[in-house]
Amino acid sequence: MIFGLKPQNILSRQETRVSVHDRNAAGDLAAFLTGLLGELNPSSFRPVVLLGIGTDRSTGDSLGPLVGSRVNELAPGLLPVFGTLDDPVHAVNLAEKTEAIQNAFPFPLIIAVDASLGQPQNVGAITIGRGHLKPGTGVHKDLPPVGDIFITGVVNIGGYLEYLVLQNTRLGLVMKMADCIARAVILGCEQVRKKQKQPERLS
Numbered sequence: 001m002i003f004g005l006k007p008q009n010i011l012s013r014q015e016t017r018v019s020v021h022d023r024n025a026a027g028d029l030a031a032f033l034t035g036l037l038g039e040l041n042p043s044s045f046r047p048v049v050l051l052g053i054g055t056d057r058s059t060g061d062s063l064g065p066l067v068g069s070r071v072n073e074l075a076p077g078l079l080p081v082f083g084t085l086d087d088p089v090h091a092v093n094l095a096e097k098t099e100a101i102q103n104a105f106p107f108p109l110i111i112a113v114d115a116s117l118g119q120p121q122n123v124g125a126i127t128i129g130r131g132h133l134k135p136g137t138g139v140h141k142d143l144p145p146v147g148d149i150f151i152t153g154v155v156n157i158g159g160y161l162e163y164l165v166l167q168n169t170r171l172g173l174v175m176k177m178a179d180c181i182a183r184a185v186i187l188g189c190e191q192v193r194k195k196q197k198q199p200e201r202l203s
Helices: 026-040 060-074 093-102 162-167 171-197
Strands: 001-003 017-019 048-052 109-118 127-131 133-135 151-155
Touching: 017 026, 026 109, 026 127, 026 151, 026 171, 048 060, 048 093, 048 171, 060 109, 060 151, 060 162, 060 171, 109 133, 109 162, 109 171, 127 171, 151 162, 151 171
Parallel strands: 048 109, 109 151
Antiparallel strands: 001 133, 017 127, 127 151
């Protein structure tokens, strides 16, 4: 499901962008995610939930489900995951799944992952930031905004024939981006857990 960001002050959103081809892309994303989790959840009271948005019926739109499946594969049980290849979250069931998350977890902190289309020079770019994303905007669908932290990946060129472009997106690129994002999510969440276990220093 191709996203669009809710209009808001970009400075208040606090975001950063990397290229999937950067050597330390996953590490840079993880470091930024760790900071966001610390700011939004300083007492670690809120359960962190991963929401991968998209469908495996379209190569370009499979980024979210691929990330969800990859996180479950690499770090089973690390955090609740909604949206996988076996159980995707898409336009039809997004509201239902979002409600299920709200019912299952008190005041959840949702990391929402989705694919996007953009300029040719930005294909392969991954953006992470504070705030929500609005799924479906890129393909002219009106869906509710989701997430406290967003992660988006530019999988192909936007601006025309979006559905056809998504169908003709390179699977290799999408899988590489999904692996990068999944590793970043895992590393970021693990870093937060390590900090929680460290005893506080007495002044």
